[in-house]
Amino acid sequence: MSKVVIQADDVFKKYGSRNAIQHLNVSIPEFSVTAILGPNGAGKSTFMRMITGMVKPSAGNLTVLDQTPAWEVNRSIAYLPDRARWYGNHRVGQAIEWATNLHPGFNAERAWELMKSFGLDAATPVEGMSRGQEARLMLALCLARDVPLLVLDEPFSGIDMISREKIIAALIDSFSERQQTVLISTHEIAETESLFDHAVFFQEGTAVLSGDVERLRAERGSMQNIYRQLYG
Numbered sequence: 738m739s740k741v742v743i744q745a746d747d748v749f750k751k752y753g754s755r756n757a758i759q760h761l762n763v764s765i766p767e768f769s770v771t772a773i774l775g776p777n778g779a780g781k782s783t784f785m786r787m788i789t790g791m792v793k794p795s796a797g798n799l800t801v802l803d804q805t806p807a808w809e810v811n812r813s814i815a816y817l818p819d820r821a822r823w824y825g826n827h828r829v830g831q832a833i834e835w836a837t838n839l840h841p842g843f844n845a846e847r848a849w850e851l852m853k854s855f856g857l858d859a860a861t862p863v864e865g866m867s868r869g870q871e872a873r874l875m876l877a878l879c880l881a882r883d884v885p886l887l888v889l890d891e892p893f894s895g896i897d898m899i900s901r902e903k904i905i906a907a908l909i910d911s912f913s914e915r916q917q918t919v920l921i922s923t924h925e926i927a928e929t930e931s932l933f934d935h936a937v938f939f940q941e942g943t944a945v946l947s948g949d950v951e952r953l954r955a956e957r958g959s960m961q962n963i964y965r966q967l968y969g
């Protein structure tokens with residue numbers, strides 16, 4: 738049994754009288770690449786914000802890297818928020834310089850390699866980038882961090898299909914070489930299926946199904962089929 742990196746025990750998050758998260762019980766194994774899946778409004782982003790301490794649980798117990806989420810824990814987490822943007826007045830090269838000074842464990846050499854493989858040039862200004870180009874920049878800046886936990890909220894949204902396929906192939910290589918736990922929320926289930934070894938399916942703020950992807954596939958078919966069974 739591998740070590741657990743994120744443990745949620747009966748976690749709730751209320752906004753007003755409404756539960757965005759309710760009775761959430763989840764265990765994320767160390768060094769897994771875990772898919773966080775579910776329809777719009779199921780609570781995926783709220784769960785990720787809780788991991789980084791930006792949102793506090795209204796009830797229940799959440800442990801991340803053996804600690805209660807807080808700023809200190811965030812030194813060990815690379816978090817890519819949904820719809821993240823970089824400073825418009827920077828060029829790609831300056832973004833890497835800033836990230837080097839800003840983020841603990843930022844590996845500039847790796848960032849340059851990633852920018853190259855994502856088709857981004859040092860001289861390209863951030864202002865004027867298409868949505869997909871900026872999404873690639875943000876993803877590369879996160880992936881360049883040598884931290885134990887990566888939390889990526891819809892990192893592929895806005896990236897065209899061919900580029901996405903290339904990025905996913907690069908990620909499969911990269912994750913297999915590194916000792917990191919990775920959480921990725923995505924709606925691109927068919928394309929990303931090969932990336933994941935663990936999955937959590939969210940519905941109405943709770944985890945309705947989770948486990949090892951190979952086992953889930955053997956029991957229920959492809960991730961896409963499981964998604965249809967659960968939400969169709």
Ligand SMILES: Nc1ncnc2c1ncn2[C@@H]1O[C@H](COP(=O)(O)OP(=O)(O)OP(=O)(O)O)[C@@H](O)[C@H]1O
Pocket residue numbers: 752756757775776777778779780781782783784819
């Ligand atoms: N700051 C907030 N204030 C009030 N309600 C919120 C807030 N953030 C999220 N919610 C509500 O909590 C629920 C879960 O939202 P969340 O963004 O976590 O879903 P999601 O699964 O990430 O959705 P999507 O796939 O559309 O990104 C939704 O009903 C949403 O409206």
